[in-house]
Amino acid sequence: MGSSTKRLVSRAYARIYDVVARIPRGRVMTYGQVAVLAGLPRAARVVGYALRAGLSKRPLPWQRVMGQKRKGAACITIRDPIGAALQRRLLEKEGIVFSQAGMVDLGTFGAFPGELPKARQSRQ
Numbered sequence: 837m838g839s840s841t842k843r844l845v846s847r848a849y850a851r852i853y854d855v856v857a858r859i860p861r862g863r864v865m866t867y868g869q870v871a872v873l874a875g876l877p878r879a880a881r882v883v884g885y886a887l888r889a890g891l892s893k894r895p896l897p898w899q900r901v902m903g904q905k906r907k908g909a910a911c912i913t914i915r916d917p918i919g920a921a922l923q924r925r926l927l928e929k930e931g932i933v934f935s936q937a938g939m940v941d942l943g944t945f946g947a948f949p950g951e952l953p954k955a956r957q958s959r960q
Contacts, residue, residue: 851875852883853892859900862930863947864940866904899926909939
């Protein structure tokens with residue numbers, strides 16, 4: 837990876853980490869929502885890569901970022917059963933309630949109940 841590519845990735849990851857750091861306790865966001873707010877629309881996977889890389893210099897509430905299962909519902913997408921169990925336990929400690937199917941209602945627990953503000957969606 838060239839130095840200019842590394843700088844671009846570093847800036848993108850920093851924006852992602854800034855968004856994740858602001859997710860309030862007891863709330864969750866989807867990878868896609870974080871990407872939009874970081875100015876990286878349609879880059880949900882990049883959010884996952886950034887969180888997995890763990891390059892933030894500060895502790896991040898990584899557990900508050902979830903996959904979107906269907907409109908209005910999020911779920912844990914970590915494939916490692918130990919990591920998934922840890923994420924669920926941390927979220928439950930914050931008061932997040934999971935359905936029997938393992939879903940979290942974004943209308944109740946989402947950082948932005950309903951849709952993201954339109955002004956933020958268009959930010960690039």
